Amino acid sequence: MAAVVPSSSTPPVAAEPAVPPTLSRRRQLWRRACANRPFMFGLGLLALIVLLALAVPLFYPHDPYAQDLTQRTVPPVWYARGTWEHVLGTDALGRDYLARLLHGGRVSLLISLSVVLISGSIGTTLGVLAGYFSGKVDLGITFLITSFLAMPSILIALVIVSMVGSSLTVVILVLGLLMWIRFAVVTRTATQQIRALDYVAAAQAVGASRWRIVFGEVLPNVMPQVIVVATLEAASAIMVEAALSFLGLGVQPPTPSWGLMIAEARSYMFFSFWLIAIPGISLGLLALAINLVGDGLRDLFAAGSRN
Amino acid sequence: MTRYLLGRIALALMVALAVSALAFLVLRLSGDVAIAIAGEGARDEDLQLIRNTYGLDRPLLVQYATWLWQTLRGDFGSSIYFKVPVSELVLQKLPTTIILGLSSLTFGLLLAVPLGVAAALWRNSWIDRLAMGITVVAQALPTFFVALVLIMVLAVWARWLPVSGSGSWLHFVMPTIALGYYVMPPFMRLIRSNMIEVLSADYVRTARAKGLPASRVIFRHALRNAIVPVVGLAAVQLGFLLGGSVVIESVFALDGLGYLAFRSISYKDFPVLQTIVLLLSVLYVALTTLSDIANVWLDPRLRNA
Numbered sequence: 029m030a031a032v033v034p035s036s037s038t039p040p041v042a043a044e045p046a047v048p049p050t051l052s053r054r055r056q057l058w059r060r061a062c063a064n065r066p067f068m069f070g071l072g073l074l075a076l077i078v079l080l081a082l083a084v085p086l087f088y089p090h091d092p093y094a095q096d097l098t099q100r101t102v103p104p105v106w107y108a109r110g111t112w113e114h115v116l117g118t119d120a121l122g123r124d125y126l127a128r129l130l131h132g133g134r135v136s137l138l139i140s141l142s143v144v145l146i147s148g149s150i151g152t153t154l155g156v157l158a159g160y161f162s163g164k165v166d167l168g169i170t171f172l173i174t175s176f177l178a179m180p181s182i183l184i185a186l187v188i189v190s191m192v193g194s195s196l197t198v199v200i201l202v203l204g205l206l207m208w209i210r211f212a213v214v215t216r217t218a219t220q221q222i223r224a225l226d227y228v229a230a231a232q233a234v235g236a237s238r239w240r241i242v243f244g245e246v247l248p249n250v251m252p253q254v255i256v257v258a259t260l261e262a263a264s265a266i267m268v269e270a271a272l273s274f275l276g277l278g279v280q281p282p283t284p285s286w287g288l289m290i291a292e293a294r295s296y297m298f299f300s301f302w303l304i305a306i307p308g309i310s311l312g313l314l315a316l317a318i319n320l321v322g323d324g325l326r327d328l329f330a331a332g333s334r335n
Numbered sequence: 336m337t338r339y340l341l342g343r344i345a346l347a348l349m350v351a352l353a354v355s356a357l358a359f360l361v362l363r364l365s366g367d368v369a370i371a372i373a374g375e376g377a378r379d380e381d382l383q384l385i386r387n388t389y390g391l392d393r394p395l396l397v398q399y400a401t402w403l404w405q406t407l408r409g410d411f412g413s414s415i416y417f418k419v420p421v422s423e424l425v426l427q428k429l430p431t432t433i434i435l436g437l438s439s440l441t442f443g444l445l446l447a448v449p450l451g452v453a454a455a456l457w458r459n460s461w462i463d464r465l466a467m468g469i470t471v472v473a474q475a476l477p478t479f480f481v482a483l484v485l486i487m488v489l490a491v492w493a494r495w496l497p498v499s500g501s502g503s504w505l506h507f508v509m510p511t512i513a514l515g516y517y518v519m520p521p522f523m524r525l526i527r528s529n530m531i532e533v534l535s536a537d538y539v540r541t542a543r544a545k546g547l548p549a550s551r552v553i554f555r556h557a558l559r560n561a562i563v564p565v566v567g568l569a570a571v572q573l574g575f576l577l578g579g580s581v582v583i584e585s586v587f588a589l590d591g592l593g594y595l596a597f598r599s600i601s602y603k604d605f606p607v608l609q610t611i612v613l614l615l616s617v618l619y620v621a622l623t624t625l626s627d628i629a630n631v632w633l634d635p636r637l638r639n640a
Binding site for chain 1: 358480578617
């Protein structure tokens with residue numbers, strides 16, 4: 029047993045086929061992505077928001093929870109009474125609005141990621157099972173999907189959160205358990221299509237087990253569609269969380285959440301409209317960025333599979 | 336057709352039953368109804384008494400069967416907070432929510448149809464890009480934020496409309512816009528893609544070749560076919576609108592089912608909540624079933640699918 033791995037054990041590069049006449053798939057995808065201007069705009073905007081929310085609070089001097097009752101509803105810097113001390117002004121309790129906005133952005137990002145992870149796992153599992161095993165399994169899962177679709181999900185979420193007690197964790201769990209439907213619908217159809225393809229038949233012929241086919245052949249090939257759904261569902265998770273927090277049944281004060289910030293500013297909106305405009309526009313921009321990325325990815329993957 | 340009809344109705348009934356069970360379970364498992372009725376810090380004897388009178392100490396399955404049997408007979412119990420029969424309360428609020436749902440749907444369609452048709456006719460032009468831009472932005476704006484902006488602009492600054500409440504048709508204008516713009520994007524995308532597909536179909540080319548005027552080709556031949564799948568989407572969206580009215584009705588204090596649901600949540604009024612959830616689910620099932628049947632009736636090709 030030689031301690032040093034002989035270099036000959038790595039396959040020689042020359043064994044690979046000669047340079048392909050066309051660009052590699054990844055390069056092609058990237059070229060097409062660059063040509064898709066809405067996608068690039070969404071991607072840039074999303075990167076900017078993520079960067080701001082994650083990095084700026086590290087060195088921004090104001091604490092999002094620190095109240096200063098002598099500095100209440102100071103307007104943003106572009107108003108005559110605004111100061112550079114509080115760039116986006118302060119809220120009714122004198123808390124720095126930019127600090128709260130950035131921390132609220134972190135909450136939105138955290139919620140969208142965790143909700144999509146939970147609902148994506150549930151939905152993809154059910155969808156792939158239904159699509160691959162057909163028969164009774166498919167019938168049962170399709171029935172579950174139809175039943176869940178019929179229920180007014182925002183109302184159900186409100187009821188559960190109000191009963192269990194509202195907190196960030198509860199909101200994430202409830203939304204995760206309610207928002208899996210679109211994943212299941214999309215992966216079910218995709219799996220049905222993939223199951224009929226030659227490489228699945230080839231794997232079966234070679235003697236691969238069912239689970240090996242599901243994890244090795246089906247799952248990697250439904251991934252592009254899962255990613256597209258995940259992006260679009262991330263945006264709707266952010267919207268639903270904002271709506272729940274706005275109604276007082278989501279993230280609880282003093283934690284900053286954009287929906288909650290709008291709710292807290294409602295009684296001041298006649299005089300300080302910017303208090304609801306700033307978190308509202310932020311929500312819109314974040315959802316816009318994510319939706320553009322999702323739409324762009326769908327177009328890119330669709331064009332990729334056609335070639 | 337009869338066989339399809341019977342099968343579709345049987346499926347709808349099964350889904351309605353499943354949904355009723357799910358709704359019942361969700362509400363019962365998420366909290367203690369007895370504590371909700373008696374209030375926090377109630378004495379144990381009182382809780383026991385309440386559990387006994389409402390039958391909450393019996394097995395869940397028995398409770399569900401009892402509740403289902405009563406519901407099927409039209410007995411929805413009585414509201415814990417309002418102290419009146421739930422059926423009375425719900426029937427009183429339902430028209431408001433249905434009017435709001437239908438008016439929002441109409442508003443959404445009135446925007447989506449011309450935009451979608453124009454975008455398809457002048458594909459890749461500035462009109463198309465503008466239409467797509469509008470839908471992308473509309474999808475990203477939260478309804479409650481748009482509602483507040485509408486209140487500021489139309490009620491506070493322009494003073495055209497009442498800020499909130501219900502009573503006259505004027506109270507419906509802002510809720511209709513705030514809900515309707517949000518269902519517009521899916522309609523516009525569907526109409527656009529259908530129109531593009533239909534416009535390149537053979538029968539449209541034939542109609543053009545015959546020398547029919549462009550407007551007649553577009554409206555009589557193309558749009559009529561492109562609009563069929565919209566029926567199905569409209570049913571789904573109407574169901575969504577009825578459920579989504581919780582947020583908008585609460586913002587505008589519009590006295591419908593959604594606002595009632597929102598208040599019932601804070602009063603922990605279980606019988607009312609259970610009935611509203613069931614009613615909205617059954618309405619959704621009924622709407623989608625009807626639209627499926629309508630689609631098959633409109634397009635016989637689907638019958639054997």
